[in-house]
Amino acid sequence: MSRAPSDASSGAPLLSVRSLAVAFGDTRVVDGVSFDVARGEVVALVGESGSGKTVTGLSLLDLVPEPGRRVAGEIVFEGRNVDALPERDLRRLRGGGIGFVFQEPGAALDPVRTIGSELIAVLRRHRGLSRAEARAEALSWLSRVALPDPEARMGDLPHRMSGGMRQRAMVALALAGGPALLVADEPTTALDVTIQAQILELLLRLRDELGLAVLLVTHDLGIVAEVADRALVMYAGEIVEEASVERLLGAPEHPYTKALLASSPDAAEGAERAKLPAIGGAVPEPGAWPRGCRFAPRCPSAFDRCTVEHPATITRPGGRVACFLAGEERS
Amino acid sequence: MTGAAPSTNVRPEPLLSVRGLAKAFPSSRTLLWGGTRREVRAVSDVSFDLAAGETLALVGESGSGKSTTARLVLRLLAPDRGEVRFDGRDWLSLPLSALNRARRDVGVVFQDPGSSLNPRMNVETIVGEPLAIHRIGSSAERRERVLALLDAVGLPPQAAKRRPGEFSGGQRQRIAIARALATEPKLVVLDEPVSALDVSIRAQVLNLLLELQETTPSRPAYLFIGHDLGVVKHLADRTAVMYLGRIVEEGPTRDVLGSPRHPYTALLLASRPGLARRGDPDASLRRKVAGEPASPGSPPPGCPFHPRCPRGRRLPGRFVRTLGSSLEKRAGGSPVTTLSPPPGETFPPYSRNGLAWIHLARRTS
Numbered sequence: 005m006s007r008a009p010s011d012a013s014s015g016a017p018l019l020s021v022r023s024l025a026v027a028f029g030d031t032r033v034v035d036g037v038s039f040d041v042a043r044g045e046v047v048a049l050v051g052e053s054g055s056g057k058t059v060t061g062l063s064l065l066d067l068v069p070e071p072g073r074r075v076a077g078e079i080v081f082e083g084r085n086v087d088a089l090p091e092r093d094l095r096r097l098r099g100g101g102i103g104f105v106f107q108e109p110g111a112a113l114d115p116v117r118t119i120g121s122e123l124i125a126v127l128r129r130h131r132g133l134s135r136a137e138a139r140a141e142a143l144s145w146l147s148r149v150a151l152p153d154p155e156a157r158m159g160d161l162p163h164r165m166s167g168g169m170r171q172r173a174m175v176a177l178a179l180a181g182g183p184a185l186l187v188a189d190e191p192t193t194a195l196d197v198t199i200q201a202q203i204l205e206l207l208l209r210l211r212d213e214l215g216l217a218v219l220l221v222t223h224d225l226g227i228v229a230e231v232a233d234r235a236l237v238m239y240a241g242e243i244v245e246e247a248s249v250e251r252l253l254g255a256p257e258h259p260y261t262k263a264l265l266a267s268s269p270d271a272a273e274g275a276e277r278a279k280l281p282a283i284g285g286a287v288p289e290p291g292a293w294p295r296g297c298r299f300a301p302r303c304p305s306a307f308d309r310c311t312v313e314h315p316a317t318i319t320r321p322g323g324r325v326a327c328f329l330a331g332e333e334r335s
Numbered sequence: 336m337t338g339a340a341p342s343t344n345v346r347p348e349p350l351l352s353v354r355g356l357a358k359a360f361p362s363s364r365t366l367l368w369g370g371t372r373r374e375v376r377a378v379s380d381v382s383f384d385l386a387a388g389e390t391l392a393l394v395g396e397s398g399s400g401k402s403t404t405a406r407l408v409l410r411l412l413a414p415d416r417g418e419v420r421f422d423g424r425d426w427l428s429l430p431l432s433a434l435n436r437a438r439r440d441v442g443v444v445f446q447d448p449g450s451s452l453n454p455r456m457n458v459e460t461i462v463g464e465p466l467a468i469h470r471i472g473s474s475a476e477r478r479e480r481v482l483a484l485l486d487a488v489g490l491p492p493q494a495a496k497r498r499p500g501e502f503s504g505g506q507r508q509r510i511a512i513a514r515a516l517a518t519e520p521k522l523v524v525l526d527e528p529v530s531a532l533d534v535s536i537r538a539q540v541l542n543l544l545l546e547l548q549e550t551t552p553s554r555p556a557y558l559f560i561g562h563d564l565g566v567v568k569h570l571a572d573r574t575a576v577m578y579l580g581r582i583v584e585e586g587p588t589r590d591v592l593g594s595p596r597h598p599y600t601a602l603l604l605a606s607r608p609g610l611a612r613r614g615d616p617d618a619s620l621r622r623k624v625a626g627e628p629a630s631p632g633s634p635p636p637g638c639p640f641h642p643r644c645p646r647g648r649r650l651p652g653r654f655v656r657t658l659g660s661s662l663e664k665r666a667g668g669s670p671v672t673t674l675s676p677p678p679g680e681t682f683p684p685y686s687r688n689g690l691a692w693i694h695l696a697r698r699t700s
């Protein structure tokens with residue numbers, strides 16, 4: 005049942021990112037990131053805190069906050085290079101062609117605007133609806149994201165909503181413009197599992213019915229397993245592994261991916277108050293990335309070569325991995 | 336197995352004791368949108384105890400009143416009703432000067448770190464602020480402590496000079512945790528403290544919390560709000576499940592998550608995303624069973640969960656309240672005592688002493 009991954013069998017991808025680099029001042033935090041997202045595909049972006057997931061997502065539409073900027077790379081959306089778009093088209097793309105669910109809804113929502121008026125504005129701007137149509141549509145979006153009492157919630161300012169309600173409002177805002185691609189940065193972290201399930205169900209339904217593509221940034225491997233077709237693993241600003249979800253969870257190749265899977269807690273097993281396995285050490289700071297493999301200081305399998313030489317990315321159908329060991333196993 | 340004394344033991348006075356807490360917010364200008372004006376009953380009736388060195392997890396539906404409960408306990412909001420005793424004192428009537436002094440004993444991590452950290456301060460000032468306010472240590476000592484705290488949550492010393500806006504979501508969450516732990520508080524309220532962290536850093540932070548509880552002389556107690564039942568299982572001695580402003584089940588984590596009594600708890604456990612694949616019937620089932628979320632603006636009559644309850648729906652009309660000694664005990668638990676509902680309301684009997692709400696249908700079906 006799974007979709008074909010990136011082997012370009014079905015024409016051009018919806019989104020194509022090539023050699024993306026983003027820097028704050030002189031410090032690169034994202035470095036040489038390339039990936040594709042096809043129509044109707046759910047691609048998960050996972051990786052350690054601070055590895056560059058949010059910055060990668062934001063840079064797709066030049067939303068990286070000052071002094072950050074894209075210093076290299078190319079972003080092609082619906083066959084057009086984003087850099088070549090006039091400002092007007094770029095604005096239309098934000099919230100229209102590409103919807104964003106920001107990681108911290110509390111900070112992303114306008115504190116002095118009701119959620120109803122925000123939604124109505126998006127619907128009028130991107131979908132050209134009349135005020136009355138937009139209002140009806142806004143209400144229906146609030147109920148689709150499982151917000152109880154949508155009528156009453158329309159008039160609520162963000163601070164009057166719970167954390168999870170703000171997150172659902174954010175999802176409604178991102179979807180209301182009718183995007184072809186949804187960039188969802190940790191969209192369900194504030195939701196209990198039953199409501200989380202409803203939001204994921206909604207995304208999958210939009211995927212099936214309208215061909216919505218989703219770039220899903222999440223650290224929840226359970227969610228990745230359940231909804232993603234393909235996963236990208238980021239570490240220290242670069243993609244270290246890409247594979248179908250089955251393969252990534254079943255036979256991870258990169259030592260970082262393996263460590264990530266090993267430290268996943270599960271309520272079904274393990275004792276209470278037991279220490280969880282953590283990956284020793286810390287992610288290197290941007291600007292202090294090791295010369296060789298960036299994971300080398302923490303890698304249990306590191307050997308001499310890893311500290312002096314940066315491993316090249318080995319590509320195979322449907323995936324890739326950047327580790328010397330994976331290369332050796334293959335040859 | 337450290338922490339919670341079994342509920343059969345006689346306990347010393349708990350560090351934190353909460354009784355009958357309630358808070359309603361007036362509904363927003365719904366008239367503008369053609370709605371009717373009513374209140375949102377965020378917290379209806381919440382009671383729990385928390386002993387020194389113990390962790391109580393508060394889980395439950397989004398919007399069920401967890402953060403509001405935390406803010407009431409912290410005295411950031413005034414309750415409409417209820418009592419809070421903390422560290423042997425009536426916390427709600429503590430005069431402001433005494434309250435401010437006592438605040439060093441309470442640390443807090445707010446749910447949305449992005450909007451709770453002052454964007455104009457650098458991290459050193461933010462994390463060291465509680466120490467400075469309470470005049471703890473010299474400025475050199477404070478600086479050293481800040482660096483130690485940053486290290487403990489996995490942030491490098493260079494982080495001290497940067498501002499919150501220069502960090503990733505998970506890094507900001509760790510800054511908030513470091514700040515909450517700065518004064519070695521007796522009680523730490525943690526509202527979704529690890530929700531933005533990847534599994535490895537999360538493990539590191541959770542291990543740190545457990546370690547502090549076991550090794551610091553002050554034996555901090557944690558009120559931990561979280562959605563990830565895997566995390567709750569690892570961290571919490573006891574778990575309370577909230578639904579629509581009330582605790583509907585409470586008990587030792589092992590029991591609540593191992594053999595849930597309340598159908599909502601059972602639903603939560605059944606809805607957990609596992610490593611099941613998308614095509615898997617389990618995964619699609621999880622997305623189907625959820626039902627409509629509850630509305631604190633217009634709570635259903637009777638048991639608040641009944642519109643979604645697989646058992647409750649089968650009961651004709653309003654369910655009957657039958658209480659009594661015949662109620663089943665949890666293994667090793669103390670006898671079930673019941674609480675009568677407020678006049679005019681019917682809800683299932685609540686059992687104290689770390690036991691569960693016992694929902695009726697189980698008895699009558």
Ligand SMILES: Nc1ncnc2c1ncn2[C@@H]1O[C@H](COP(=O)(O)OP(=O)(O)OP(=O)(O)O)[C@@H](O)[C@H]1O
Nearest residue numbers: 028033053054055056057058059501502503504505
């Ligand atoms: N405004 C900024 N100025 C300087 N550095 C920044 C800024 N914003 C982010 N960074 C740095 O860029 C790196 C990548 O950040 P990003 O937010 O993309 O991480 P992330 O992978 O989304 O992490 P998380 O899972 O914690 O959200 C981090 O090391 C962060 O400290």
Ligand SMILES: Nc1ncnc2c1ncn2[C@@H]1O[C@H](COP(=O)(O)OP(=O)(O)OP(=O)(O)O)[C@@H](O)[C@H]1O
Nearest residue numbers: 164165166167168360377397398399400401402403
């Ligand atoms: N300041 C406020 N003004 C008005 N209503 C509020 C306010 N704070 C909370 N509420 C309402 O109280 C209810 C409970 O909110 P609370 O934040 O306690 O939920 P929660 O259990 O923490 O949810 P989540 O898991 O989504 O964070 C919600 O309906 C919310 O809209």
Ligand code: SF4
Nearest residue numbers: 297300303310327328
């Ligand atoms: S290249 Fe070397 S250090 Fe890097 S992940 Fe592979 S084995 Fe580990």
Ligand code: SF4
Nearest residue numbers: 638641644647694696
């Ligand atoms: S009291 Fe009835 S409706 Fe409520 S949870 Fe129990 S069985 Fe379900």
Ligand SMILES: [Mg+2]
Nearest residue numbers: 058107503504
């Ligand atoms: Mg992020």
Ligand SMILES: [Mg+2]
Nearest residue numbers: 166167402446
């Ligand atoms: Mg909350």
